[in-house]
Amino acid sequence: MYVKLINEKTIETAPRVLRADEKTYSNPLPETLAEFGYLPFVETEMPEIDGYFFTKHYESDGNKVTVVWDKHEILQDEPETVTPEESPAENVSDEPENKQTEPMESENEFAE
Numbered sequence: 409m410y411v412k413l414i415n416e417k418t419i420e421t422a423p424r425v426l427r428a429d430e431k432t433y434s435n436p437l438p439e440t441l442a443e444f445g446y447l448p449f450v451e452t453e454m455p456e457i458d459g460y461f462f463t464k465h466y467e468s469d470g471n472k473v474t475v476v477w478d479k480h481e482i483l484q485d486e487p488e489t490v491t492p493e494e495s496p497a498e499n500v501s502d503e504p505e506n507k508q509t510e511p512m513e514s515e516n517e518f519a520e
Contacts, residue, residue, distance in 0.1 A: 409422070416467070447472050452474065
């Protein structure tokens with residue numbers, strides 16, 4: 409596979425039909441792709457190391473574009489210290505709330 413390096417995070421795959429310089433190339437040869445900045449692509453396996461995660465970027469040495477893996481340490485969060493707080497059950501009062509309700513007008517109509 410041939411690609412063009414756009415930036416360290418982006419590559420462009422070579423097209424099957426290349427239109428350039430008022431010409432159309434169907435299934436262009438590697439030499440033709442190289443003329444237009446496309447290079448062989450080298451895929452590498454992501455390493456697996458406990459305690460680390462990896463992100464990829466692309467690099468070119470002028471002859472090929474390679475996937476490079478950057479290693480990042482997985483940071484372990486410190487366990488949260490829980491301080492005892494007043495629970496909601498302790499806030500409940502035994503006394504009923506003082507709610508007064510008035511009868512609705514429709515209830516009064518039938519009370520004769």
